[in-house]
Amino acid sequence: MYKFREITPRVADYRYQIRNRVLTYDSERGEIITEAYKRLGAMIPILKKAYAQHDWAEKCTCFIGDTELIVGGKGKYMFSSSGYPECGEFGGSMNDHWIAGLVKSGLWKMQDDGFYHSPDTALAPARIHPDTLKKMDEMKEYWKDKENTSDRVTASLPDFYEELAGTAATSYLMPGQPGFIPPYSLPLGHLVAGYKKIINTGYRAIYDEATAWLDAHYGKLFGQDAKKYSFYKAIQITADAAMIFVKRYGDACKAKAAECTDEKRKAELERMAEDLYWISEKPATTFRQCLQAYMSYQVFHIAETSNPSAALGRFDQYTWPFLKKDLEEGTITMDEAQELVDMFFLKANCFYGIAPEVVADTTGVGNTWQHTTIGGVDPKTGEDATNPVTYMVLETVARLELHDPTISLRFNKNTPDELWSCAVETSKMVGGLPLYQNDEVIIPGLIKEVGFSLEDARDYGIIGCQEIVGCGNDFPAPNGCPPHGSAFWSIIFDMAINNGINPLNGYQCRLHTGYLYEMENIEQVRDAVRKMGYYIQQMFASMHCYAEEIALADNCQPALSMSVEGCMESGLDVSWGGAKYNSFGCTATGLSTVADSLNTIKYMCFDKKLCTTRELYDAVMANWEGYEDLREQVKSVVPHYGNGDPYADVEGKWINDLYYEICQTVSSSRSKVYKSGLYGASDHIRQGRITWATPDGRKLGDPIADGSSPVQGFDKNGPTAVFTSCACYDHHHYMDGIALNLRLHPSVVSNDEGIAKVVAMTKAYFANGGMETQYNVVDTATLRKAQEDPSAYKDLVVRIAGYSAYFVDMSKDLQNDIIARTENQLG
């Protein structure tokens, strides 16, 4: 088995602080930005943004933690959560800032530290100081009547929006509808920034490049140059801001060193100061400088835009050359390097934002969306690029049990076996991580579907949940739609068999596709689904394109653009299309629910004639009430997608192909490509609450299928059968990513042989065209959930040599027995 390193006391202590963190709402950035905007007045957005960022760089607190080796933060506290007033934090409809509201209502209570604290039950504990609340009131005075992008989009909705929202079949809704989020609410910047460029070039060179252009065009702004002027001017200001920002951290380290009585720590702080001074202008030369430059830029460009989902790119590829050199020169040991990697990713865990409880509940607490990619191939040669840092990242994740950042591990046909088993060991310790990504599908897919060059395709990374992008050269997902924006295919399906009416709210869309009981064969059913699918998915994507048009005009990002390939070359901000690659995309979650609904109609009504279309229609429209026996029959006899059964998999392939076909018809003014994705973004539970009953026996409120996974509990033949089903459609088509979650019983991976089996299985799936998978080794928490909610865990198999049984079929006592056994195997 792969052996993990020891955790140093420094790392253990830092991790403890992070696991027990209380986020503090910090108005410092908001105050600085507010003052800047007041001063800058009517200045155009790109320059305003640059000067405001410059102000922030000059004035922000440079927090240095007592044991930190990698520094950088969002404000006065170790766990500061900043506000973004310029992005609508105090805007329009909000009478009160939501936190102020909670304090006023008495939900947040004053404690001994002088802060108001969130209730003990909060998923992510948070606090705020009374002085901060006062500052927020002052800020609100300025911002309350200022327009922001969200307001502008809401005020300028296209004609079709009313119908789109009326259907409630996508994430676009009308104000007042439950779950409404403004049609533009996620800011831009869901990508991998050009960390590699920042590390290897430094800010001075970028500043000089912008300055040279400005000097050369002094008094000569003709043709396109008039537009480019504001871009290069913004870059000049922003690069200067970055240098000031990093230098000030150097000053802070130096000041802290001066006060420090511990000689060892003093020397550390002095070295950190030297490194910061160096990288404030110049390219990194050592591993330590490289990590610090990486982190400083992360903090700097996140500060420019709220919640940008800034993925970290190919961490092991950017940093290994530096570590290799340091090791050769004998200036660092592997253990010291591991500690630095640990401290880097723990630092990344300090950037959580305070979120309303409902958001924390639906998206899961504690993801900063700094998705990190490791492994893969060398962009130039295509050779396997696994290196010691690849393992170090897995060590960090596994030993520290870090669920954030999400880690994608890229596999290719030459990935060493040791890395495979290290990955499975990691999955065993941290459920769901890493995500196993298959280069052999993704690289050709990017070339064919998105038009990447071979070299850029080989250099891909993963962002957000699953989205595949270029690293430092791609502006891939400017959103413009609500978080988790997608068309809800299970609702589309219900509308297709109900003449265009959503059974949940009775809304009739303009497209009439007939009723299920009028349909005479499965072809007619599919035809209705095809028409409704085109109608809703295209309308949804149109709104996305429309919101993006408005958003891009408002939201320049010079701090980001200075690192993204194509922008400095063209003189265009990322939001103006300056990046080398431009794409966008969406996800469809729950297509397996649609597949099984088609299977039900095909099997029950047409092939076996066990019921009529009228009976099935009536049962679905009655939410199965009064049709319990038919429902049990459907759940029992209909072949289901996910069991390697070609009869059922035909419908899985059909619906996935259709979704891809529709995405192919979509484009925007900036991007020719609309990538289709099959990942859940953990939205399947919420979608289940708003999706009427479906023909597969699902009732209103039950979750829909997750990502590309089969319907919960109906994949009864184990992981190999799931893989066989999921490989029935062409994965190259889904360049916005695929998520396939699999559960493994702990006894499967309890020894080397078992781990080798999981590795072999994954390799076979990848060889058969599978693109992605992730393993959750069943823990006792899962088993307890299965005890409470057996229907969602029907597939959960207990495997003990020569014995197997479905967990939910056992009596409670024996289930408790299994839980006790599971604890042993994991311990």
Add this chain to the structure above:
Amino acid sequence: MAELTGRVYDIQPFSVHDGPGIRTTVFLKGCPLRCPWCHSPESQLFEPQLSWIAMRCVGTDQCKDKCIKACPKNAIEYGETRKDMNEDGTVKSIVQQIHVKRDLCDNCGKCAELCYPKALYICGEDYTVDALVKKAMKDKAYFDSSGGGVTISGGEALSQMPFTLEVLKKLKEKGVHTALDTTFFTPWENVEAVMPYVDVFLLDLKHMDNEKHLGMVKVPNTVILENAVKAAKAGARFEIRVPIIPMFNDNDENMHATAKFCKEQLGDEAVEFVQLLPYHSLGVTKHLRISDTPVAAAVPPSAEKMEHMKEITESYGLKVVIY
């Protein structure tokens, strides 16, 4: 002549404890042994049996007494009620379950046909050789990548000759790695016949003392041990499986005897490794699906006990795995 069929009670893909690699295990029905701890009691009789899983029963209110009405023998009656709970601890519903009067039931399966939640089902389904092989080979790609294949298990698969032989032949024809999970309680001719088509035998050794063996599982161990020795001489490969059963074979003496037998009578060449399988009480849940007769559960051996048994076995130079 009617086509040859065999009786199967389960087919389990992604089996990872029944031989090398990723395997599909086929469980055949019928066994001459009567181990009281048997964790798959539905495997013992060759005849199909009506099984009833309480947890799946949706209640007679919902299905309107379908099974009770369907039974020509009046063998189904109202049984206990079950409280299904909500997450908050409140009662979600009270389910009126059924009870099968075993003395009246003749396993005709008429009730099972109507029971959609499969609370009632017939355990034991007949397959032709081709149908079984086709189903067992679905995961060929995963066998090949992991060095796995198909395991024929039971019951005692060698009780279903010549069906088992024909299935093994067909699998070998198709290039599939084969394992046979067996007690070897069968005439030598059967072992001899299947040997060319079996890559590895998963051989159960329950006790080395004939009297104790006979007393507990109702058959002698002599033919088992003879078959094992002969097969080993003829070049068979083994994974030896020893269930560690409290108060029966969980003593040092038997462990020494078993290890000695493996080492000296079968030999290093033949024995790939020894699997020690701690007793578990999970057979109880399956037993209650086919019978009203109570069955006693023992306390599973401790981890220390298992480790101790492992050390003994290892002292003979054998490779040991605890599952």
